[in-house]
Amino acid sequence: MSEVKTNKLTGTSTAGSILVTGEGNSTTTNLQQGLAKVWAKCSADGTSITDSFNITSLSDDGTALQTLTIANDMANANYSSLATSIDSTCILIADSHATGTYRLVSRNNAGTLTDSITHSALLGDLA
Amino acid sequence: MALGKIKADTLEHSTAGSLDTKFVVNGSAKVWSRWQGTDTFGINDSLNVTSGTDNGTGDYTMTFSSAMGNANYSFTTNTMNNTSTNKGFITGLDSGSTPQTGSFDTTIHQNETGLADRGYVSLQIMGDLA
Numbered sequence: 001m002s003e004v005k006t007n008k009l010t011g012t013s014t015a016g017s018i019l020v021t022g023e024g025n026s027t028t029t030n031l032q033q034g035l036a037k038v039w040a041k042c043s044a045d046g047t048s049i050t051d052s053f054n055i056t057s058l059s060d061d062g063t064a065l066q067t068l069t070i071a072n073d074m075a076n077a078n079y080s081s082l083a084t085s086i087d088s089t090c091i092l093i094a095d096s097h098a099t100g101t102y103r104l105v106s107r108n109n110a111g112t113l114t115d116s117i118t119h120s121a122l123l124g125d126l127a
Numbered sequence: 128m129a130l131g132k133i134k135a136d137t138l139e140h141s142t143a144g145s146l147d148t149k150f151v152v153n154g155s156a157k158v159w160s161r162w163q164g165t166d167t168f169g170i171n172d173s174l175n176v177t178s179g180t181d182n183g184t185g186d187y188t189m190t191f192s193s194a195m196g197n198a199n200y201s202f203t204t205n206t207m208n209n210t211s212t213n214k215g216f217i218t219g220l221d222s223g224s225t226p227q228t229g230s231f232d233t234t235i236h237q238n239e240t241g242l243a244d245r246g247y248v249s250l251q252i253m254g255d256l257a
Binding site: 001002003004005006007009012013020021022023024026027028029030031033034035036076078079080081082083084091093094095096097107109110111121123124125 | 130131133134135136137138139140141142145151152153155156157159160161171172173174175193194196205206216217238247249250251255256257
């Protein structure tokens, strides 16, 4: 097996753009664009981060409301967000998007704000 | 200058560990998009999306630039909530549709009241490119 040992990958033509050949060997996808820039699992009460990437802190904003602060900011607030609850009776949504924070809102199937363990991730451009 | 090309099975960082490059190829999102679903429809930002269509209230189609290898991909969708009212919004694949290799149809339902437009809608797709 071949192996590349490096601490940093940088594009030749554009530093922040490296192409990866796709599974079908006929098209390419952009490495930087396809990577999740943030992910986190947080406790239902919003007081602790179970595990995360590129998250610096969690704030409990009240029942069912959690704000996560991003360590290395996103370039803009147009990122695509992913959010789901560990509780199948709850719907989790990323309510607000800013370059340095995002907020999660959890509701039960009656629409009532309800605490739940949260899973979230962001896809988009790093600053 | 000619473009460089690396063929390798493993990437290794000095402290953060190593990674089989199959996780880079298979683990990268092949499509993501964030769009404005209310007022004037428009895509805010995206990867591998060539166009978007507003099909009517709470119903949108994203068309891919490079097609997926099959329709068995994993997808997630999301939208903004509204904390000022006691309402939730559920997003997902349009119940009248199936995943397509070249496009994906997302709908948004407001609990008990049917399809609804939302300001910010997100789509992510993981799977095999064609």
